[in-house]
Amino acid sequence: MTTLPPTTFSPDYATARQRFQQSASRLGWRLESYSIGLHGPTGEELEFDVALSHGEVTDKVLVVSSGLHGVEGFFGSAVQVACMEHWLSTEAPSVKCLFLHGLNAYGFAWLRRFDESNVDPNRNFLLPGEHFEGAPDGYQQLDRFLNPRHSPSPWEPFTLKALWLIARYGMPALRQSIAGGQYTFPQGLFFGGKGPSRSQQILREHMPLWLNGCRQVAHLDFHTGLGRFTTHKLLIDYPLSEAQRNWFSHWFGADSFEAIDSAEMAYEARGGFGRWCVSQRLAANYLFACAEFGTYGGIQVLAGLRAENQAHHWGSPQDPSTIRAKRRLMELFCPASPTWRSQCVTSGQRLIEQALQGLLQS
Ligand SMILES: [Zn+2]
CATH class of the missing domain: 3.40.630.10 (Zn peptidases)
Incomplete structure (x- = not known):
């Protein structure tokens, strides 16, 4: 082929x-x-x-x-x-x-x-019998970190915070809490x-x-x-x-x-x-x-999702920070690398x- x-x-x-x-x-x-x-x-x-x-x-x-x-x-x-x-x-x-x-x-x-x-x-x-409600253990505590309720600022210590959370909770538990799917925070990441x-x-x-x-x-x-x-x-x-x-x-x-x-x-x-x-x-x-x-x-993928979600809800479509966040998301999910x-x-x-x-x- x-x-x-x-x-x-x-x-x-x-x-x-x-x-x-x-x-x-x-x-x-x-x-x-x-x-x-x-x-x-x-x-x-x-x-x-x-x-x-x-x-x-x-x-x-x-x-x-x-x-x-x-x-x-x-x-x-x-x-x-x-x-x-x-x-x-x-x-x-x-x-x-x-x-x-x-x-x-x-x-x-x-x-x-x-x-x-x-x-x-x-x-x-x-599936039938399952309800659109609830969030995995730990999501609520992470909500403020994952879903900031203000427009993007030029510098946010995302990586430092993420590393601190990984050290505290461990990567598997954190991944489950964040990406398992939540039905409680309509503007948040991984909302079902x-x-x-x-x-x-x-x-x-x-x-x-x-x-x-x-x-x-x-x-x-x-x-x-x-x-x-x-x-x-x-x-x-x-x-x-x-x-x-x-x-x-x-x-x-x-x-x-x-x-x-x-x-x-x-x-x-x-x-x-x-x-x-x-x-x-x-x-x-x-x-x-x-x-x-x-x-x-x-961590890079999560940072990109968070930044785009923040810009989407709290920025305006023409803001340079929104445009940057969208471009970044594009690269994270569809790399420009010809090899990739x-x-x-x-x-x-x-x-x-x-x-x-x-x-x-x-
Ligand atoms: Zn996917």
Whole structure:
């Protein structure tokens, strides 16, 4: 498979969307768009796009989704477009494909992880009987540090404070408290919302139609910002059955994934997209993994998220500090490094090919 030049990465949401639609329509795939009723920085309409192939094998479906975490969509979109362009020059997969582009179009367009209601979409997919309330132990004590309620100032001793907190509580406990998902502080980081988000509602309504008649699904949801630079891991936020564990091992390799019950799992989050998809009974076998690509260190990423969230709520869009915070977030979740871009897109394409092979053989 050819390595794509960094230009495959779109400079903004509108371009990413256009490229996605162009590649899908050149493949003859069916396109659908769902408006979230909002606009981007240049007045463009914000929509979540869906492309569906016809496929000869329709009881098995490959699902590839991007942009659940807004700004992370630049990478996921580049992988989706690279795959479609590759198939245009070779051969399209016989397995039916469902590509979901820009699940959080607002965050994608406005360079945020969170959506139009400050919701972290990957904390919003609670299951029946779970409630949109509460926060992990320790979040309340960290609230003032994580979510300052004033406009950004030029110098804030973030790293020092973060290191002090790590020394005091330890990294695993801190990560769990901060990133586990909270439903109490609506302007805070990792807020899971007060009810199902717009994109969850769209997915709930349409996934059964898109996946109608399928028996086996392999779903890769692309993310960035966790793990070492250029490396990747499949993260699984639901307990795996023996059969699912075997599929992951055979399709992607025994070291390729971390399940929720494994010792290395970074942290356990509430309201994950994967666990929700698997619980919807959309297919007899629904295999989901979050394909997570590493960029920068955890403290840098957290500092970037905090600064952008602070600027978003307490600064104005034209402030140099807001523009700086957005640019920084972009770099943290989609590094400009040509090495990162080409290696990660190639790895992403390989995961998709492995999933297709696996589906064909299962
Ligand atoms: Zn993510």
